[in-house]
Amino acid sequence: MRILLINPNTTASVTETAAAHVRRLIPAEIVPATGRFGARYIASRAAAAIAGHAALDALAAHVAGCDAVYLACFGDPGLLALKEVSPVPVVGMAEGALHLACTRGRRIGIVTGGVLWKPMLTEFVAMLGLTERLAGIRTVAPTGGEIARDPDAALDRLGKACRDCAEIDGADVVVLGGAALAGLAERVQPQVPVPVICSVEAGARAVIAAAGLAAGRPAAPAVESVGLSEELAGLLGR
Amino acid sequence: MRILLINPNTTASVTETAAAHVRRLIPAEIVPATGRFGARYIASRAAAAIAGHAALDALAAHVAGCDAVYLACFGDPGLLALKEVSPVPVVGMAEGALHLACTRGRRIGIVTGGVLWKPMLTEFVAMLGLTERLAGIRTVAPTGGEIARDPDAALDRLGKACRDCAEIDGADVVVLGGAALAGLAERVQPQVPVPVICSVEAGARAVIAAAGLAAGRPAAPAVESVGLSEELAGLLGR
Amino acid sequence: MRILLINPNTTASVTETAAAHVRRLIPAEIVPATGRFGARYIASRAAAAIAGHAALDALAAHVAGCDAVYLACFGDPGLLALKEVSPVPVVGMAEGALHLACTRGRRIGIVTGGVLWKPMLTEFVAMLGLTERLAGIRTVAPTGGEIARDPDAALDRLGKACRDCAEIDGADVVVLGGAALAGLAERVQPQVPVPVICSVEAGARAVIAAAGLAAGRPAAPAVESVGLSEELAGLLGR
Amino acid sequence: MRILLINPNTTASVTETAAAHVRRLIPAEIVPATGRFGARYIASRAAAAIAGHAALDALAAHVAGCDAVYLACFGDPGLLALKEVSPVPVVGMAEGALHLACTRGRRIGIVTGGVLWKPMLTEFVAMLGLTERLAGIRTVAPTGGEIARDPDAALDRLGKACRDCAEIDGADVVVLGGAALAGLAERVQPQVPVPVICSVEAGARAVIAAAGLAAGRPAAPAVESVGLSEELAGLLGR
Amino acid sequence: MRILLINPNTTASVTETAAAHVRRLIPAEIVPATGRFGARYIASRAAAAIAGHAALDALAAHVAGCDAVYLACFGDPGLLALKEVSPVPVVGMAEGALHLACTRGRRIGIVTGGVLWKPMLTEFVAMLGLTERLAGIRTVAPTGGEIARDPDAALDRLGKACRDCAEIDGADVVVLGGAALAGLAERVQPQVPVPVICSVEAGARAVIAAAGLAAGRPAAPAVESVGLSEELAGLLGR
Amino acid sequence: MRILLINPNTTASVTETAAAHVRRLIPAEIVPATGRFGARYIASRAAAAIAGHAALDALAAHVAGCDAVYLACFGDPGLLALKEVSPVPVVGMAEGALHLACTRGRRIGIVTGGVLWKPMLTEFVAMLGLTERLAGIRTVAPTGGEIARDPDAALDRLGKACRDCAEIDGADVVVLGGAALAGLAERVQPQVPVPVICSVEAGARAVIAAAGLAAGRPAAPAVESVGLSEELAGLLGR
Incomplete structure (x- = not known):
């Protein structure tokens, strides 16, 4: 199983800490991704709102070839938006x-x-x-x-x-x-x-448990957009 | 009274429709702002998540000199994040x-x-x-x-x-x-x-009613960020 | 705009204090009315129950010619009853x-x-x-x-x-x-x-905001009554 | 056991119907009381608000010598106000x-x-x-x-x-x-x-069940009043 | 009126204490029954789960000829199950x-x-x-x-x-x-x-109040069982 | 991992169906156990109340040597009681x-x-x-x-x-x-x-996910009992 682990803040060392911890516990391939923009650490509503966008951006860029997505920020910014557009199951850490x-x-x-x-x-x-x-x-x-x-x-x-x-x-x-x-x-x-x-461990175990079940996702309507990454615009516009 | 009217989607004609309607009803100066990035219309969770970022971005760019902010999208993407960082009262349309x-x-x-x-x-x-x-x-x-x-x-x-x-x-x-x-x-x-x-009218009336009362806002902790507009990074980093 | 300000307790000086405070803040004509019967101050359920009747009695006597009613007692005795029978919008202070x-x-x-x-x-x-x-x-x-x-x-x-x-x-x-x-x-x-x-101020601002919107009220069925003021009996019996 | 049965509307025949029905079912003395003022039948919030006052008025006039009060109107206008000032237990029909x-x-x-x-x-x-x-x-x-x-x-x-x-x-x-x-x-x-x-029967059975338990009531603060019956003013002013 | 008082724990002296207390207060014949198996006192979920079975067992054995059932354990183990199968009204102590x-x-x-x-x-x-x-x-x-x-x-x-x-x-x-x-x-x-x-007293008063009202019970489907008392198997298999 | 799968009804073929299904999906040893007493199928509150006792009885008899317990009846009779006394994690199917x-x-x-x-x-x-x-x-x-x-x-x-x-x-x-x-x-x-x-599958996946986390259980007080299986009496009396 190949899991996309998204850290929606912009500090890559936190991504690595979490990914390393998960790799020790879970028999799955972990693909780490870090937010391209936003706060270094998410500790406010404003930072979390931006992180929801950054998490979508990361999912659009890296989900291809993965079996599930682990939104690895406790508080799960953008969780329902990710579930809406993701082609594979998404589980948040919290x-x-x-x-x-x-x-x-x-x-x-x-x-x-x-x-x-x-x-x-x-x-x-x-x-x-x-x-x-x-x-x-x-x-x-x-x-x-x-x-x-x-x-x-x-x-x-x-x-x-x-x-x-x-x-x-x-x-x-x-x-x-x-x-x-x-x-x-x-x-x-x-x-x-x-x-x-x-x-981090419990969330990862929940990803494994959920990912194994039959998939299915709501079909969001396609919408045109401006100023987004090419991949994210593609995900919204499908 | 000077009110920043933020339309967090990226369709300027919707901003103008709403601003014109409010101007007919409310004796206040309306400063319109449209989202710089994101979906043309917000009709999904993914579009709304991106719009929360766009609304913060617009507030950071245009709030100077305004007495209140009207987040003029029914569903109010990013509402609590805007209230958190805004120097003046924010009321959402919904x-x-x-x-x-x-x-x-x-x-x-x-x-x-x-x-x-x-x-x-x-x-x-x-x-x-x-x-x-x-x-x-x-x-x-x-x-x-x-x-x-x-x-x-x-x-x-x-x-x-x-x-x-x-x-x-x-x-x-x-x-x-x-x-x-x-x-x-x-x-x-x-x-x-x-x-x-x-x-649109009721939200505007609520902005007027709320804006007149004594202000006060929670102090969010400053946080470093990357990849954001200069104004938004400044608002987060204060 | 002409607002009927009802103080449902029986102390006219409280009515005057509230009316004067509102007049300083709100550009509207204030018509003050004080309860004809009941407790001097409302500080119990029994006093509030009687005040609900007194507020209806005051509304029936004075609402003619007003654009809105401000039920100016924090706790709003009789609020929904007043809304039911009033020909114009009613907002309570609380x-x-x-x-x-x-x-x-x-x-x-x-x-x-x-x-x-x-x-x-x-x-x-x-x-x-x-x-x-x-x-x-x-x-x-x-x-x-x-x-x-x-x-x-x-x-x-x-x-x-x-x-x-x-x-x-x-x-x-x-x-x-x-x-x-x-x-x-x-x-x-x-x-x-x-x-x-x-x-007192916030309630008054809410009256102004609400009063401007298009009106509409539930039609209560007419009912015969005894022992009430002529105006209140008329309001119930319409 | 002596029970004050208060019908807070102003139609004495309804009081008699309810009292007769209770007398057939319950081995207790029933003291009927009808509202002195208000709607003939209670079928609106306005009528109910007035009935809360009328029920207090009836309780003040007739509670002396009774062991419990049965507020015999389904919807129980004034219920908590009556409980507040009554020297004996009060149970509403609903x-x-x-x-x-x-x-x-x-x-x-x-x-x-x-x-x-x-x-x-x-x-x-x-x-x-x-x-x-x-x-x-x-x-x-x-x-x-x-x-x-x-x-x-x-x-x-x-x-x-x-x-x-x-x-x-x-x-x-x-x-x-x-x-x-x-x-x-x-x-x-x-x-x-x-x-x-x-x-009517179930409420009466609940009155009997509740009345037998040890009494106790909150002490409302005394308050001066105007325009009420002498007995009700006395009850409030105690 | 004849009331089956079920104590679902297995300490007969508690049954006698409760039955004696009820007999002093309530003009009804009390038929006491004690759980045949389970904890001496119920003070945990495990003991309560077993007591639900024991209460059903006692009801099946002793309900014949009774007008109501008083499940006389505060916490009412098995309450809804007893109501489901009992031919007469059941009220729990709590x-x-x-x-x-x-x-x-x-x-x-x-x-x-x-x-x-x-x-x-x-x-x-x-x-x-x-x-x-x-x-x-x-x-x-x-x-x-x-x-x-x-x-x-x-x-x-x-x-x-x-x-x-x-x-x-x-x-x-x-x-x-x-x-x-x-x-x-x-x-x-x-x-x-x-x-x-x-x-104990309040529960008994509630039994009396409820028992007098017209009865009616949901019809549970018959089900075969093994290893239960003959009476309980009969109650389930009806 | 060794999982005790408890079917708290008394039909062994249902236990076998569920165990076989789980064995196909989950890489763990499954120890099946069927209720010793109670309804053939659980389809009423009475049957479920008895099944709570039967599930405790089965757990007491078979939990030794197991790493987790799967209470494999949708509706989870006795769930919290089992969690209370079990030395290993318990997860219910529902x-x-x-x-x-x-x-x-x-x-x-x-x-x-x-x-x-x-x-x-x-x-x-x-x-x-x-x-x-x-x-x-x-x-x-x-x-x-x-x-x-x-x-x-x-x-x-x-x-x-x-x-x-x-x-x-x-x-x-x-x-x-x-x-x-x-x-x-x-x-x-x-x-x-x-x-x-x-x-059956989802519940089993949840057992696996939960069982891996660090254990911990509330300590129920020991209580004497009568008429229970030796093992269950022992579990309660510890």
Whole structure:
């Protein structure tokens, strides 16, 4: 199986971290792609809105020959737009990790980096229809980008946030979200009394599970466009 | 009062139609802006995702000197992202029209062009928290773009959809949504037993009402970016 | 434009305060009306139930010649009943202020005087369908009536309540509710890190915005009655 | 046990019908009271708003010496206001009948007379928090008042509405609502494949069940008033 | 009236406590039945799942000649299954007590023994559709079984939990839940500022209220089974 | 990986059908287990309540040496109870299939055999918190057991139900639910315009995805019991 892993921010080292983590866990070929334009790290609604465009742009450029697409940014910018135009199944990191987490606990906690993600993820969980399963969302001050540059400095803050999800919010499973946090779940786990799930791994497992099922996608109407990459214009104009 | 009217699709004639309609109704200076890139008409999630970026791009280029921003696309692509970074109040066409419609009826119907808008608007209404007020959403097959090119051909279909909102869905007010449908509400009204509201007008009235109140906006963290317009990069990096 | 401003409690000085505040802000003729019977200040469900009748009674007596009705009591007693029988648009103070506040922030806080208002407003917000937008409702011990008599004594308590809405409840905009609190928002604002909206002003702006749209009202069936004012009996019996 | 049965409309014959029906079924002394002012029959929001005042007025006049209050109008105008000031338990006809119906079926249908009741009851059910249990509300054109004057003429229409609740809406129990419809449930039952509950009887059974439990009521703050009956002013001013 | 009181756990002394408490309050013949298999006390989902089977088994064995069934375990294991196959009305202890409590207060608190009951009751309340009425659920560490063996030791903890429901969660009525807690409500009441309702008594009152109404039950299809008691196999195979 | 596949009804041939289907698709060792007691097919709440006990009984008897448990009955009787006491992850067939389906479509349709399953599955979907994602549930008259005995006879009815889910209810993916329907999805697919998912396969894929993640389970308190199998008593009493 060949999976297109799209990191819709513009920092290639985050793409590589996530792809390497997935390659260690999943028996599939991983094709990494990084956003061509937009914020270095996505930590605001404006950056996420631009990233939705960048993710479409990346999908149009690289999807040929792939069996599935892994939108590997926790918060899944442009998720439904990608599903609309993609010729193969698309699963988002937060989407996949949260649905899988639901089979491991009744009430899900989410911990990630960047304080603006809390309202954005609250709405994302509502869009998935999973609000009732949500125990709470806790963010730590450093963004994913800052955590990626110095993970050790963030471990205690992440551990405390996960613990508070369990002990204060009542979560019985916690998703540690973010491509930049790949692999930190197992390091944080000893500080937390409930299972901590790595969003990069869980999302990848959900991609594998979903990709195997029979495909099918809504047919979006063709539309003319201007100022887009040739591939994206082609995808919209089909 | 000086209002930046952003049409985030790339068809300048739609911008002019909406701006002209607003100028007739509202005693304010209207500064029109059209998306620099993206679909000619927005009638799918992919087009809307790109339009969110285009709307940010337009705001960054033209907001200086304006007192408020009117995001004049029914469906409001990028609405919360624009509110996040704008130095002045931003109101979306669907947002403003729907909140105003709530004061005129208990249960709101929505009619617009383009069949893919139904699920998109269903989620948009949920994001506004107004689902309980929604009687139903009905779309007609021609998109806003097609209706703009030949409004007469669409009048009966729009009238029937509005009537069905009232008689089948139980709406006691109907919003006729879409920049390309500016001015059609009064032409459709004779066919419909409940008030039909023009989204372009109602949204503009909501901009005026909201703009007068004391301002305030969340401070988004500065973030470095690549590949964006200079103005948009500046807005994100502040 | 000629607006009937109904204060459904029986304290004429509150009516005058609200009318004067609106006249300063809104270019419209204001026709003030005070409830003929009921509680001096509305701070309980029983007082509000009686005020619904008093508001209908005032509308029947004074609506002739007006273009719109402003039900100027935060909590809007009798709102839907007035809309049902009024020949012109009716907007309530809480209704209008809350819908307008929704365009200025994602999560709305409400602060008012009188501890019994909290459950009453909780249900009112649910009736508007805006529960999901509500960050929290906080009341201070003095009722609107007591605050009207000595506003300076209440400023700090109101400021603290608004601040708690922002800092504890997560509101990004706060509505300071109550006819008796007209004009206090700007005095409280310096103590609060998010915008504070004056319900009297915001409600009035919503009246103006709504009144301009094409009218339409449900036709209530005529019903015979006893023991009511001649005008109200006439309105019901039409 | 002595129960104050308040009919908040102004038609004494409806009070007598309901009281007689209750007396046949319930071993308690029934003290009937009719509204002093307001509509002859309650079939609109305006009439219901006035009836809330009239019900308070009746409670103030007659509650002395009673053990419980039965607000015997399906739709329960003023219910929470009465609970707020009453020295003894208050149960509304719709409130009691619906909660009892919930123990007899998963999904509840409601049938009553007067087309404007549908939105009013929809909101009432939401206020009770029972929306999820509601299969549907169906109204017949004649109002309760008209049905009371000629019940035979309405039986088939009521039967059809109850049947549609079961067969189309999926109700597994139907509440036939309205003081004026006392006793019609057993006459309609043969036409309906699921149990039909008489709201007058079910509400009365709920009064008995609730009245026996230990009392307790919220303490409303005293408030001065004008233009009310001496007893009601006394109740508010305590 | 003859009521089958089913205690679906396997501790006969709890059955006797509940039956004796009901006999003191309700003028009906009480036929007690205890689960033939399963946990001594029900304080987990596994024990509750087994108890659903045991309750069906008891109903099949003892319902003949009874007019109604009282499923006397707070949490009502198997409630809808019993309603499905029973020839007479079935009311659960939590079901009946909570619906009755709704007529006594707007927001209901629940206090019971056994920490695992909190998520179970949260879901049960949701299944009843009463989530919006719920102020909070608080459990004390000893299970119902432990409280039954030494009620005096638990009084202060129960009192504190009820008080917290009122003062922190905002409950205006509290249900003290559990067959093993029969009669403790009146002993806890002096410590609590809002009414405390005994679930055993309130449930029994709801059984009486519901049993008097006309019956009717869904017809479950007959199904062959193995390994069940002869009576239960007969009930399923009818 | 060694997976315990529990069929909680008492028909061993259904267990074998499901196990064989899973073995063809999933590279894992499947240990099949059939309920020791209860209904031959589960098509009512009573049968499902007994099956919850039977599933616990089977888990206690056979879980030793397994890495995960697949509760292979669509409707997942006893799901949360099994999760509570199991030493390894447990995923239910409906749980797993529905969460996976959510990544393939916005609105999920469900088709299964046995008319009583509709309300049961409606509540199950609500318990999962996925109600908002549900387009509709349609059942065909033959039960799973009857379909298993003669699948060809049911294909057209199943196809029509799936088609109605898509065309009338608006589903963009349909789950064909039931152990007895293993393998029918691909045969039904040609009649349906949206993807049809086999619940047996999808559930198994979800088991694999979930089982790989780090484990963790709530610790249920030990409880004494009577009349249960030695293994189940041991599991509860640990």
